[in-house]
Amino acid sequence: MNLASKNLISLFEFIHEKEKGFPYANGELSQLLRGISLATKIINREVRVAGLSNILGSTGYYNVQGEEVKKLDEYANEVMIKSLNLSQSVALMGSEENEEVILSNAEAKYVILFDPLDGSSNIDVNINIGTIFSIFRKVNENCNLEDCLQLGLKQVAAGYVIYGSSTMLVYTTGAGVNGFTLEPSIGEYFLSHPDIKMPEKSNTFSINEGNSWGFEENLKKYLEYIKIDDKATKRPYKARYVGSLVADFHRTLLKGGIFIYPASKKEPNGKLRLLYEANPIAFLAEQAGGLATDGNKRILEKQPKELHERTPLYVGSKQEIELIHKFLNETIVLQ
Numbered sequence: 001m002n003l004a005s006k007n008l009i010s011l012f013e014f015i016h017e018k019e020k021g022f023p024y025a026n027g028e029l030s031q032l033l034r035g036i037s038l039a040t041k042i043i044n045r046e047v048r049v050a051g052l053s054n055i056l057g058s059t060g061y062y063n064v065q066g067e068e069v070k071k072l073d074e075y076a077n078e079v080m081i082k083s084l085n086l087s088q089s090v091a092l093m094g095s096e097e098n099e100e101v102i103l104s105n106a107e108a109k110y111v112i113l114f115d116p117l118d119g120s121s122n123i124d125v126n127i128n129i130g131t132i133f134s135i136f137r138k139v140n141e142n143c144n145l146e147d148c149l150q151l152g153l154k155q156v157a158a159g160y161v162i163y164g165s166s167t168m169l170v171y172t173t174g175a176g177v178n179g180f181t182l183e184p185s186i187g188e189y190f191l192s193h194p195d196i197k198m199p200e201k202s203n204t205f206s207i208n209e210g211n212s213w214g215f216e217e218n219l220k221k222y223l224e225y226i227k228i229d230d231k232a233t234k235r236p237y238k239a240r241y242v243g244s245l246v247a248d249f250h251r252t253l254l255k256g257g258i259f260i261y262p263a264s265k266k267e268p269n270g271k272l273r274l275l276y277e278a279n280p281i282a283f284l285a286e287q288a289g290g291l292a293t294d295g296n297k298r299i300l301e302k303q304p305k306e307l308h309e310r311t312p313l314y315v316g317s318k319q320e321i322e323l324i325h326k327f328l329n330e331t332i333v334l335q
């Protein structure tokens with residue numbers, strides 16, 4: 001492809017243009033996004049050759065979540081922390097891989113929560129993985145954990161990088177969702193998916209039904225309903241489940257449908273983390289015209305109580321979320 005023949009807009013030209021009218025714009029947010037961009041390019045390089053370098057497999061120890069830490073998890077976490085420290089643009093960081101928050105530049109006005117490499121159980125089998133981030137303005141001059149425990153509604157920016165068949169950065173600052181594809185030979189992200197809108201309805205559902213023994217009855221009724229053969233209502237739905245949040249959400253964002261990681265007998269509060277998985281995903285979903293709840297309330301209105309707390313997550317097309325809530329709130333009769 002002759003890049004010169006296309007009017008390519010780089011991530012930084014885009015940020016510069018978009019943030020001109022952004023309140024409090026003094027380049028710090030741009031600097032922060034630049035730090036994320038650099039870190040994810042470095043992570044991308046390692047992901048792409050993971051099979052050749054000694055970075056596959058496990059470190060042999062377990063993180064605060066009790067989950068096995070893969071070598072690439074640890075590498076991605078170190079790269080994110082170093083790049084954000086170098087950017088001097090965050091006062092505080094919260095990472096899935098670190099039990100406590102990490103102080104950075106006390107003068108900076110933003111705090112960031114991130115999952116450095118989500119889906120790591122898929123790394124060794126070459127399935128899409130991703131980096132997820134959520135950014136807030138700090139509320140305390142001497143910022144502390146409380147600055148990370150803000151309502152999702154207060155997010156200044158959020159996004160993810162998906163290391164898939166191509167590497168894409170998708171983010172929002174509250175003025176819509178835009179996607180940028182990495183041109184690896186140049187090492188730059190270019191605008192490839194401007195103003196992403198999630199289809200209002202789509203008959204694709206994404207859930208790990210291996211856990212269905214522990215699902216609540218109303219969810220089981222919904223799952224029965226969408227499998228009934230009824231062409232008029234485009235049933236049965238199609239099942240798609242990668243087992244990597246970023247991959248399952250990216251498909252839902254672009255094609256519509258519903259992704260569900262519910263509470264169950266096995267995981268009473270769900271599995272996904274509120275601060276650095278559900279909140280950024282919910283911000284993106286709503287900015288693209290979709291919805292995101294925990295089965296009862298809007299994800300963005302949940303008051304976090306601790307850094308690594310979990311939440312059930314129902315996210316996707318507006319009409320699909322509204323439909324499942326009719327079942328969860330028992331206001332629908334099986335047809």
Ligand code: P6P
Pocket residue numbers: 118119120121208243244245246248261271
């Ligand atoms: P399960 C990956 O480990 C992850 O945290 C998310 O990326 C993904 O959506 C979920 O867990 C998959 O969990 O229980 O279906 O393997």
